[in-house]
Amino acid sequence: MQNRNGQDVLDSSAELMRKDGFVIMADFCSEELIKKLGDTAIQRLKDLRETLGDKEIGIGSSAGYKEICLRSRGRWDALISPKEFGYEPENLPWYPLMQEMLGEDLDFGMSGIISSEPNTPEQKWHIDSPHEGAELLPVHHIQVLIAINDIPVEMGPTEFARGSHILSNHINKTKLPMEQMVYQADGTSPETLVGGTEYAVPEAVQNDITAGTCIAFDDRVLHRGGQNKSSKNRHVIYFTYTKKGYNLSTHWESDASVFD
Numbered sequence: 001m002q003n004r005n006g007q008d009v010l011d012s013s014a015e016l017m018r019k020d021g022f023v024i025m026a027d028f029c030s031e032e033l034i035k036k037l038g039d040t041a042i043q044r045l046k047d048l049r050e051t052l053g054d055k056e057i058g059i060g061s062s063a064g065y066k067e068i069c070l071r072s073r074g075r076w077d078a079l080i081s082p083k084e085f086g087y088e089p090e091n092l093p094w095y096p097l098m099q100e101m102l103g104e105d106l107d108f109g110m111s112g113i114i115s116s117e118p119n120t121p122e123q124k125w126h127i128d129s130p131h132e133g134a135e136l137l138p139v140h141h142i143q144v145l146i147a148i149n150d151i152p153v154e155m156g157p158t159e160f161a162r163g164s165h166i167l168s169n170h171i172n173k174t175k176l177p178m179e180q181m182v183y184q185a186d187g188t189s190p191e192t193l194v195g196g197t198e199y200a201v202p203e204a205v206q207n208d209i210t211a212g213t214c215i216a217f218d219d220r221v222l223h224r225g226g227q228n229k230s231s232k233n234r235h236v237i238y239f240t241y242t243k244k245g246y247n248l249s250t251h252w253e254s255d256a257s258v259f260d
């Protein structure tokens with residue numbers, strides 16, 4: 001697995017994912033790939049928002065539709081299948097890293113776009129999946145975020161707490177309850193994650209991101225979408241992958257359709 005400069009980044013990226021819970025791979029996707037993903041996604045999001053019109057929509061996937069939801073105020077998430085994007089999920093350039101982390105017989109999870117409007121506030125710190133065992137089990141769900149444009153800090157790139165995929169274990173590490181961490185609640189932060197334990201506060205990382213960067217994260221890592229202080233929409237495309245047979249039911253919880 002090579003980046004745009006021809007460097008082999010598979011082993012170093014896998015190592016960072018295991019250690020930090022995330023890896024930021026700059027200069028990774030080709031111009032052609034980000035253009036195609038971006039054009040498809042922005043059009044689809046526009047169409048879905050038009051179809052949605054004045055229909056009611058709340059915050060969180062259970063208060064949304066099966067095609068589109070709000071992940072937090074001003075932060076739209078629209079599902080777009082690999083087929084609609086025009087790619088097979090196994091032919092995308094980050095796939096070797098997914099195989100390395102999840103095993104050769106991994107499953108595709110979901111794909112789409114997350115788009116935050118100007119003046120969107122930052123999210124509350126959260127994890128997207130609970131832990132499944134007292135010891136640190138291998139990652140079960142990886143999300144890949146692709147920057148189709150530059151995302152300077154003022155546009156709110158995703159922020160990660162380094163190494164918190166280990167510390168967020170609600171079975172035997174953190175004192176925070178699982179539901180509080182999974183459903184963006186007040187009181188979750190890198191500090192409170194380790195409150196009352198022997199562990200050091202994990203470092204919060206939010207970097208300027210350039211177009212073509214690919215970020216992969218173990219979704220047990222504490223993270224949050226940043227505040228968009230700019231006057232432009234902040235887009236990221238995502239593709240997710242799971243270990244064989246993992247059920248993603250809590251990640252998209254609505255059965256209602258915007259087309260009904």
Ligand SMILES: O=C(O)CCC(=O)C(=O)O
Binds near residue numbers: 071159
């Ligand atoms: O918008 C982002 O950067 C991240 C969004 C996110 O983590 C979520 O909605 O679960």
Ligand SMILES: [Fe+2]
Binds near residue numbers: 126127223
């Ligand atoms: Fe998240």
